[in-house]
Amino acid sequence: MSLLMIFRIALKAMGRNKMRTALTMLGMIIGVAAVITMVALGTGAQSSIEAQIQSAGTNVIIVSAGNFMAGGVRQGQGAASTLLPEDAAAIAPLPGVQYVAAGLNTRGQLVAGNQNWNTQVQGTDVDLPLIQAWQIERGAFFTPQDVTTAAKVAVIGSVVRDQLFGPDANPVGQVMRIQKQPFNIVGVLAAKGQTSMGQDRDDVVMVPYTTVMKKIRGVTFINNVTVSAASSNEVKVVADRIATLLRVRHRLQPGDPDDFMVRTIEEMASVRKEATQTMTALLASIAGVSLLVGGIGIMNIMLVSVTERTREIGLRMAIGARGRDVLLQFLVEAVVLSLFGGAIGIALGFGLSRGITFWMEWPTTVSTNAVAVAFGFAAATGVFFGFYPARKAAALDPIDALRYE
Amino acid sequence: MPTVISVKNLIKTYAVGEVEVRALRGVNLDVERGEFLAVTGPSGSGKSTFMHIVGCLDRPTSGQYFLDGQDVSRMSRDQLASIRNKKIGFVFQGFNLLSRTSALDNVELPLLYAGSGMKGPERHKRAMEVLKAVGLEDRADHHPNQLSGGQQQRVAIARSLINNPSILLADEPTGNLDTRTSIEVMDIFQRLNRERGITVLLITHEHDIAEYGTRMVQFRDGQVVMDRPIQRRRLAQDELVTLPAAQAV
Ligand SMILES: Nc1ncnc2c1ncn2[C@@H]1O[C@H](COP(=O)(O)OP(=O)(O)OP(=O)(O)O)[C@@H](O)[C@H]1O
Ligand SMILES: [Mg+2]
Secondary structure, rough: OOOHHHHHHHHHHHHHHHHHHHHHHHHHHHHHHHHHHHHHHHHHHHHHHHHHHOOOOOOOOEEEEEOOOOOOOOOOOOOOOOHHHHHHHHOOOOOOEEEEEEEEEEEEEEOOEEEEEEEEEEEEEEOHHHOOOOEEEOOOOHHHHHOOOOOOOOEEEOOOOOOOOOOOOOOOOOEEOOOOOOEEEEEEEEOOOOOOOOOOOOEEEEEHHHHHHHHHHHOOOOOOOEEEEOOOOOHHHHHHHHHHHHHHHHOOOOOOOOEEEEEEEHHHHHHHHHHHHHHHHHHOOOHHHHHHHHHHHHHHHHHHHHHHHHHHHHHHHHOOHHHHHHHHHHHHHHHHHHHHHHHHHHHHHHHHHHHHHHOOOOOOOOHHHHHHHHHHHHHHHHHHHHHHHHHHHHHOOHHEEEEEE | OOEEEEEEEEEEEEEOOOOEEEEEEEEEEEEOOEEEEEEEEEOOOOOOHHHHHHOOOOOOOOOEEEOOOOOOOOHHHHHHHHHHOOOOEEEOOOOOOOOOOOOOOOHHHHOOOOOOOOOOOHHHHHHHHHHHHHOOHHHHOOHHHHHOOOHHHHHHHHHHHHHOEEEEEEOOOOOOOOHHHHHHHHHHHHHHHHOOOOOEEOOOOOHHHHHHOOOEEEEOOEEEEEEOOOOOOOOOHHHHHHHHHHHHO
16 A cells, blocks of 8 residues: 555544544644744754854953952952952053953943933943944944043943933933933944843943042942953963963962953853753753653554554455554554644744744744754654554454454 | 365364363365355354455464465465455445445545555546446445445445455345345345356355355354255345335435
C-alpha cells in the first residue's frame, strides 16, 4: 500500500472522531508552542545582548570603583570612594586608549515648570557620546569648558523630554531643576530604545561629572571611568595597562586586592549571556516536559484506538493486510496527529512570541532552527509514542481480532 | 476437475486454561474447482474453525492443508496475508463492513492491500463493476448504516469478489437475513459459482440453504460425519421469480 493511501486512511480515521483528535492534538500543540516561545524568548534575549555589545562598541572597557570580588567589606560596585578624577586623567594618555569619560551618578528629582520626573542623573565627560555612539537630536552635547567649570548644563534623553516638556516641545535653552538647582538644557539625545533587561536607555539626563561632584553630591571621587580602546584587538592589553596603572596610583602592595575593577563590555555581557542561556535551557526543558506529556497523550489515545478498532484490524487482515500494513497505518496516524499538532503549535508559538514582544516588550526571536527542531521533535514523539500501540495492532491474530467483542 | 482444497487429518486444539478443546479431530476433505460445498453441522462442531484454516486466517495444530497444491502450513504470516488477499474471498455472518465508510470504499479495501499499484480511478471502476454484479451500483455512496442487512451483505460479497478470488468462503452469510433476502444472496453465490467457476464453501445450519449447493458435508464433534452430493439442487434464480416481490429491496 502506498504511503499516500495510508496517509489518507489516517486522515479519515482522525476525521471520524474529531473531538478526540482535537483534544489529543492539544497536548502536542501546547507542548510545541511552549518550546517555541521559550526558545524564542531566550534567543531574543541573547541577540539583544549581542546587539547591545555591537552598539556599545566591542572595544569598550569599564573601570569601576571598589571590588565586589574581593573579601572584606562587600561594597556595591562603584560605591567605593577609591576612584578619583585624576585616575581618569591618567588613563587618557596610556597607549591604545582612544576616549575616556569619568562618570559619577546620582538619582534626582527633575522639575520643569509644574512637571516632575525622577530618574538617573549621569555625570559624565564629553567623550561619552563618542564611546557609546549617542546621536544628538537637538542642540549639542556639553563642552570641555562646561566640564572644567562644573557648569550647570544638561543633555536629556527623549523620555525625559516627553515627561517634562512633551514630545513635540523643543527644550533646548529652557531651564530644568535638578535637586532644586537650575540647569540649562543644551541638547536632546536621539532615542535609542530599551536594553534587553528592560531598561529604558532614553530615560536619562547627562551633566558634566564635575557638576555632580561639586554642585550636587559634594564629593571628590567618581564612580567609574568608561574607556574605549583604539582597536578592538587591543582591548585586553589596554585593560591590563589600566589595571597596572591604577595599582601604582593607589599604592597597592603586591598581594593587596584591587580596589577597582576593570572589565571589558564583552566580559560583562558574557556573564549575562550565560545567565540567559541557563534560563533558556531551564524554560525549554520545562516546555519539553509538556511536549512529553503531549506524546504520552497520543500514545494513550492510540492504545484506546487500537482496542476500539480491533475488529477493523481483524477485517483488514482477513482481506489481506499484512502486519506491516497495520503497523504503518497506526504509526502514520500517530505521526500525522503529532505533526498536525506540531504545525499548529509552531503557529501558536510564533503568535505567542509576537504577542510577548508586542504586549510585554520583551525581545523574542523565532529561529528557523527552533522551528525545525520542534517539528522534528513532534514527529519523533509521534513515532516513539505511536510505535508501541501500532506494534500491538500489527501483532494481533486475525481470528482473535475478528472475534473481539 | 483439479483439486483446489485438500486437507489431510486436520487437527485443531485450543487450550482454555487447563482444559483442552479439540475443535477439529482429524478432518479429511478434498474440494474440486467449481464445487459449491455446503458445510453443515450442529453448533460447536468445528465448522467455523475449519473455514478459518481453509481461509488461511488460522493454522492447524497438526495435519496438512494444500491449497492449489501448495502446502499452506509452511507459509509465513505475510504469505498467508497475500493468499487471503488474492485467492480467497470472505463473507461473514456479521458483514464486517467499515462503519462511516461508503460502500464503494469498503469494496475497494482489498485492492489497497493487493500491492498492484492500481490508481484511484481504476480502483473505483473495479469497485463499481463488482457492486453492479451484486446489484448495488446505485448505493455506492451509502454508508453501512444507510443500508439494509441484505444490502450490507451484498456489499460484503462485492468486497470479497474484487480481487477475483478462486475461492469464496461464507460463514453463515444468511444468518441475519430474512427468507427472500437469503435467497437473493444465494442467487448471487450460485451465479458466481456457475458463471465464473468460483469454488464456494458455505457454512450454514439451515438445511434448505444447504440445498443450494452441489455437495453437502456435515460436521460433528470436529469430524466430517457425512459427505454427499445434493440430489435435488435448489435454484435461487427460479425461486425468486415465483416469490412475491413484497419484501424486495
Ligand atoms: N479461540 C478459541 N478458543 C477456545 N475454544 C475455541 C476457540 N474457537 C473455537 N473454540 C471451540 O471450538 C469448537 C468449535 O468451534 P466453531 O466455532 O468451529 O464451531 P461452529 O461449528 O462454527 O459453531 P457455530 O455453528 O455455533 O458457529 C467449539 O467448542 C468452540 O468452543
Ligand atoms: Mg461458526
